[in-house]
Amino acid sequence: MANISSPEAPLPVGKVSTLIGGWIDRLGSVWVEGQITQLSRRPGAGVVFLTLRDPQHDVSLTVTCFRAVFEQVAEVVQEGSRIIVHAKPEWYGARGTLSLRASEIRLVGLGELLARLEQLKRRLAGEGLFSAERKRPLPFLPQCIGLVTGRGSAAERDVLENARRRWPAVRFEVRNVPVQGVSAVAQVSAAVRELDEHPEVDVIIVARGGGSVEDLLPFSDEALLRVVAGATTPVVSAIGHEPDQPLLDFVADLRASTPTDAAKRVVPDVGEELAKVRQLRDRARRHVLGRVEREQHGLDGLRSRPVLAAPHRMLGGRADELSGLLQRARRTLGHRLDHAESDLGHTLARVVALSPAATLERGYAVLQRGDGSVVTDPAQVTAGERLHARVAGGGFEVTAAGEG
Known part of the structure; x- marks a missing residue:
């Protein structure tokens, strides 16, 4: 310069x-x-x-x-x-x-580690591994629970004791593996695969106590996360305490804040379930009793009506009505018979009055020729012809004489 x-x-x-x-x-x-x-x-x-x-x-x-x-x-x-x-x-x-x-x-330092985890989180979220649609529901009452945790750890003790206290009959398939260090990812992944293939395991819990971010790193490893995402058995993540949130929490079907919380959320409490049964039974009893009381009230109301309270009254009224109808029918039939008898008498009188026998009774006679024809004109008869005369008392033969 x-x-x-x-x-x-x-x-x-x-x-x-x-x-x-x-x-x-x-x-x-x-x-x-x-x-x-x-x-x-x-x-x-x-x-x-x-x-x-x-x-x-x-x-x-x-x-x-x-x-x-x-x-x-x-x-x-x-x-x-x-x-x-x-x-x-x-x-x-x-x-x-x-x-x-x-x-x-x-x-x-730690910031760089968190940044890498954040990048992995965004990538897996973009693939849909965290979506609610792929999460499987937990069974109401698992018969056998798979547990992946450290050997003799407080997390193992918390899960077993709390689960058995809530439901004494529950069974466990426990896989003790390292939960931190270089071999943790491989062994935890292998344990999850093994329990996923176990025919009796209904749900899998991956549990570990609290620790630093570095201690919990295996539970944010991509290889383990993909194993959990591919499992057909529901997986519960119970890693650390409430503030801890490894990426396994997002991939698992259920995130528990602590191992104790995992036991409470996976296994129902037998006391609570019995209380619910009693409540439902009492509710059913009240419902049935209420229904019976309503029906009894309705039945009492029906029985209190006059038609059911004194049914003989209706029968008495019907009997009176039937008696009146019967008397009316008898009167009507009597009138009809009397009228018919009168008509028959009149008709008989007319028949008798118009009968040829009545005419004969008055002294008349009927002459019949030999062929049975009635003589109505003298010209029909010749002198000396034999005729049959019929009178009221009977008949006799006569001979026609000439004109005198």
Whole structure:
């Protein structure tokens, strides 16, 4: 600089800014650690702005990155987080400002671990492994429970004691495996597969007591999560305490806050069930008694009606009505018979009056020729012809005489 500038020949500001930019470009990408003191994410903007500060030396730098880079850690990064960025220094000559263009962001220590877990969580959620539709319901009363837990652990004791206290007849298939360390994932996965294939196991509980995030890492391992997701037997996750939430909690069919809670949610309480049975029985008894009382009340109401309270009254009334009808029928029939007898007498009188016998009774006679024909004209008879005369008392033969 001294060789190319002097008080008599100073460099322009623009030239100095260009030289600084050239030197910075030759620096290349670097890894930088610092604390986020300011974070700016504008909706719709493709670039995110951060201010990275070194608390020890009280120095700050502006960091920019594309939104896609920041989204990889967006769930676990906030103001105050310590991060490591892989960035290339950039000099903005027009303003004379220095910034870092980040191509990768990592959290320091535990933060980086949480970021990786968050990325895995988003990926598995995108595949539908956490969806409520794929979760299987637990059986109401499992006959046999598969338990995957550490040997002699408090989690094993809590599950067994609480489950048997609630339902003494419940049976267990226990698989004791390491629940932390390098072999935990493989052995827990193998135990889950074995119990899933067991024909008598109705539900599987994976249980472990509390611990640090690092201790619970096996229960966020992708291989184990896919084994649980592929099981046909319902799986209950009972890892740690209430604040602990490994990814197994999201894949399992049911998440229990503690191993004790798992026992309570998987096995019904025999006392509570007996109380429910008594309540239902009492409710059924009240319902039946109420129905009987309603029907009895209705029956009493029907019996209190006159027609049922004194049914003989109706019979008496009907008997009187029947007697009246019978008398009326008899009178009517008598009148009809009397009228018919009178008509018959009149007809008989007329018949008698018009009868030829009556005429004969008055002294008349009927003459019949030999062929049976009645003589109605003297010209029909010849002298000396034999005729039959019929009178009221009988008949006799006569001979016709000539005209006198």
